[in-house]
Structures are given as C-alpha cells and as structure tokens.
Amino acid sequence: MTKTTAELMMEAETLVSYGAVPDRILDDALPDMSWQMSREEFLFRGIGDHLFHYRRGKGITVHRGADADAAHESLWLNGSVYAAIASMNGLLPIHASAVAAGGSVFAFSGPTGSGKSTLVAALGNRGFRLFCDDTLVLDLSDPDRIMCLPGHKRLKLTSEALDLAAVTPQERVSPELDKFYAVPASGEVGVAMALAELIFLEEGPHPSITPLSGSERLMRFQDDHYTAQLFATARQFDRAGMFAHLSNMAQRIKMSRFVRPMDRARFNESVEIAARHVENDAD
Amino acid sequence: MNRVIKLSERFTEAAIDDEIVVMRVDTGEFFSLTGTAATTWRLIDGNRNRDALLAALADEYSTDEAAIAADVDDFLAQLKETGLLADS
Numbered sequence: 001m002t003k004t005t006a007e008l009m010m011e012a013e014t015l016v017s018y019g020a021v022p023d024r025i026l027d028d029a030l031p032d033m034s035w036q037m038s039r040e041e042f043l044f045r046g047i048g049d050h051l052f053h054y055r056r057g058k059g060i061t062v063h064r065g066a067d068a069d070a071a072h073e074s075l076w077l078n079g080s081v082y083a084a085i086a087s088m089n090g091l092l093p094i095h096a097s098a099v100a101a102g103g104s105v106f107a108f109s110g111p112t113g114s115g116k117s118t119l120v121a122a123l124g125n126r127g128f129r130l131f132c133d134d135t136l137v138l139d140l141s142d143p144d145r146i147m148c149l150p151g152h153k154r155l156k157l158t159s160e161a162l163d164l165a166a167v168t169p170q171e172r173v174s175p176e177l178d179k180f181y182a183v184p185a186s187g188e189v190g191v192a193m194a195l196a197e198l199i200f201l202e203e204g205p206h207p208s209i210t211p212l213s214g215s216e217r218l219m220r221f222q223d224d225h226y227t228a229q230l231f232a233t234a235r236q237f238d239r240a241g242m243f244a245h246l247s248n249m250a251q252r253i254k255m256s257r258f259v260r261p262m263d264r265a266r267f268n269e270s271v272e273i274a275a276r277h278v279e280n281d282a283d
Numbered sequence: 284m285n286r287v288i289k290l291s292e293r294f295t296e297a298a299i300d301d302e303i304v305v306m307r308v309d310t311g312e313f314f315s316l317t318g319t320a321a322t323t324w325r326l327i328d329g330n331r332n333r334d335a336l337l338a339a340l341a342d343e344y345s346t347d348e349a350a351i352a353a354d355v356d357d358f359l360a361q362l363k364e365t366g367l368l369a370d371s
Contacts, residue, residue: 214299215315240295243306247297250304 004192006091006139007149013085014060016077021053021063035080037233042084046072052081056088071174078153079135083227086137087234091149095225096136096198098148099128100189102282105148107136108258108274109223110201115262117157119201121165121184122271128278130155130184131193135227138195146195146252155182164267197254197281199274204259207270209277212257217250220257284332285370287359294367307366314365319344319351323358327368333359 003011023029025043026036035044042054049065050073060081064070083093097116098107108116117133124130132151139147155167156179162169169180199209200220212220222228237245258277260270296305303316303324316324319340326339337355341348362368 213315214302215304215313218297218299218304219313239306239311240308243295243297243308247299247304250299251297 004139004147004149006137006141006147007192009089010082010086010091010137010149010152012059013054013056013089014077014082016060016062018064019061021051021061023051025053035084035230037084037088037230042081042088044076044080044084046076050076052076054081054085054088060085069174075173080226080230082152083135083137084230084234086149087227087231090141092138092140092231093227094136094138094198095134095223095227097133098131098136098151099123099278100131100193101128101196101278104194104196104282105131105136106196106278106281107131107148107198108201109198112225114201114203115161116201117155118161118165118267119271119274121155121157121161121167121182122267123275123278124185125166126271126275127186128275129186130188139192140252147192148195149192150190151188155184156180157182164264195253197256199256199258199277202257202259203262205261207258207260207266207273209256209258209273212255214250216257217253217255218246220255221246221249221253284334286330286332287327287336288329288369288371289327290367290369305367312365314367319354320358323355324362329371 024036025038025041030036030043030045032045032047035042040056044052047069048067050068051063053061086093094109096107096109097120098105099120108119110116120130120133131148133153133155135153137149139149156173157165157167158178162180162182167182167185169182171181173179173181232242258274293309294305294307296303303321305314305316322343323340326336331339337348337352340351340355359368
C-alpha cells in the first residue's frame with residue numbers, strides 16, 4: 001500500500017549510521033539521559049558514552065562507546081530520538097497506545113502505569129489490531145482529518161500485564177526492566193489511518209466512557225510526558241502559542257474519559273466496555 | 284456610563300464547541316465560559332456599556348433586564364477581578 005508523505009519522510013529521517021558525533025550541540029554539557037535540540041539538530045545521550053545525533057536531512061548518527069549497553073539502543077532510538085525527529089519535522093507525537101477499528105484509530109492515553117499497553121493487548125484478544133504502543137505520531141497537515149502514522153515500537157508488557165491480557169511473552173526488553181516484548185494477538189496495522197478518538201484512562205469504581213467537554217479536552221491534552229516536551233521545544237511555543245495548539249487539538253479531536261477500577265478481578269469487564277465502545281464508534 | 288472593554292492584551296481565547304476558553308497570557312490561568320457567561324463574553328464588544336449589555340442579554344434570552352441584572356453585575360465584577368475586563 002502507498003505510504004504517506006509523512007511516513008516516507010520519517011523513514012528517510014530516521015536512517016541510522018554509526019560514527020563520530022559531537023558531545024553537545026548547545027553550550028552546556030549533556031548529562032546522561034538528557035537531550036539538546038536546536039533548529040536543525042538533536043542530540044540525545046543515553047547512559048555513558050552512548051550518543052544519538054540527528055541532523056535534518058542527514059538521518060541519525062549513533063556513537064556507541066565501549067561501555068554502552070546495546071540492549072538499550074533500540075529503546076532510545078524508538079523513544080526520545082524518534083519523537084524528537086517527528087516533532088522537528090512537523091508531526092506531533094503523543095503518549096498513547098492504540099488499536100484500529102473500521103479503518104480508523106482509537107487511542108488510549110494516560111500516565112505511565114495507567115494500563116495503556118495492557119488494554120490494547122487485551123483488545124487484541126478481541127480481534128482489534130494493534131496500531132501502536134506507547135507513542136502515537138499524528139500528522140496534522142490535512143485540515144479535514146488527523147492522520148496517525150503506524151506504530152514504530154514493539155508491544156512491551158510487564159509480567160503482570162502479560163498475565164492480565166493473556167498474551168505470550170517473547171524476549172525480555174532489557175535485563176533491568178520487568179518488561180517483555182509481545183506479539184499482539186490480532187496482528188498490527190502497517191498503514192496510516194485517520195484518528196477516530198483519543199480516550200484518557202482514569203481510575204474509578206464505576207466503569208464508563210464519557211465524552212469530554214471543550215475545556216476538558218484542552219486541559220487533558222496537556223501532558224508532561226517527554227513526547228510533549230520534545231514537541232514544545234521543537235515548536236518553540238510561548239504560552240499563547242501552546243494555548244493555540246491545545247485549543248486546535250481540542251477543536252479537532254474527539255476525546256473521552258474511560259473510568260475503570262484498577263482491579264485485576266474487574267479487568268475483563270473494563271476491556272469489554274472498551275471493546276463495545278470502539279465497535280460502536282468505528283466507521 | 285462607561286463602556287465595558289476587554290483587556291485583550293492580557294488574554295487569548297478559543298471557542299471549543301459551545302464553550303469559550305480564555306487564558307491569561309501572563310499567568311497561564313484558564314477560564315471556561317459556558318451558557319450565559321459565554322454569551323455575555325461574546326456581547327462585550329468594546330462599544331456597549333453595562334446597560335447596553337444588559338439590554339442585549341435580555342433580548343437574547345427574551346427576559347426582563349431586572350431579572351438578570353444582579354447576575355450580570357456579579358459576572359462583570361468577576362471578570363474585572365480576574366483582570367480580563369475594565370471600564371473605559
């Protein structure tokens with residue numbers, strides 16, 4: 001199937017080569033697990049002598065020093081580096097996991113540990129194909145619809161989530177993390193699709209999915225996740241610019257809140273509610 | 284009577300569905316205006332004074348000015364207190 005302009009751009013911009021990279025692109029030194037961004041460049045330092053340098057139009061150069069941990073490399077490339085490149089090239093990465101239904105995308109957002117990945121994995125057992133895990137990249141260029149780029153990360157689940165979602169684990173993500181790669185039960189989507197809805201996960205005793213009002217949508221779209229920080233830095237928003245962005249997203253994106261108990265015994269009940277909602281709202 | 288004016292250099296606003304969301308740019312505070320509050324905000328055009336605003340609202344909602352005067356005065360006072368409004 002034909003790829004969108006945004007997909008082709010991301011493919012070209014995220015090509016990786018290995019070689020020498022600068023240790024900073026701004027004046028200050030770059031500590032472990034931090035990044036610097038200028039108009040044309042992005043530099044991320046992992047742990048120790050492990051650097052990722054992106055230049056617009058030139059792709060990514062990785063410097064992996066002798067003490068660098070290769071197991072982390074794909075996590076950082078697919079995490080901060082990918083989100084930075086998307087942001088610097090006009091795309092919007094958001095902290096969400098998503099499934100596809102009826103030719104469009106239903107995304108679930110919430111803080112780390114809120115159950116995004118577990119929910120989409122469980123929805124996979126009900127026939128919904130995985131669209132992305134953890135980061136959803138949006139292309140805002142079409143005024144009539146927001147397109148989602150297909151996921152670039154493998155599904156990752158904790159051992160508890162694997163059990164809850166009844167998914168078979170593959171290899172461990174890294175020795176330090178209690179997370180395992182997993183294959184989604186209904187497969188993955190590999191093409192861009194329009195965003196149908198963004199659903200925010202909340203905890204509460206009575207499961208329900210309800211639409212958010214205009215101001216609630218604006219407020220909920222604010223995020224302190226690294227994807228939002230990278231996007232804000234790339235766009236160099238002042239307060240008014242950020243407000244204009246948030247209100248634009250609130251106007252364009254259908255958003256809901258999904259309240260459900262964080263209770264293992266009621267997990268299937270929550271998944272069933274999510275599945276019915278997605279089925280009913282799909283085209 | 285003085286005209287009621289918005290201190291437009293202090294805020295930015297957006298209409299989302301039937302709400303108006305206003306943000307003070309110096310503090311980042313948000314205000315959500317719905318229903319009659321949103322209508323009142325829309326009718327504050329810099330030309331109307333308090334009485335003209337009251338008349339326009341009464342016309343909009345097909346009611347007596349006296350019935351809504353106290354609520355409108357309260358709302359205008361709140362907007363002045365939050366730094367979004369002044370009398371010219």
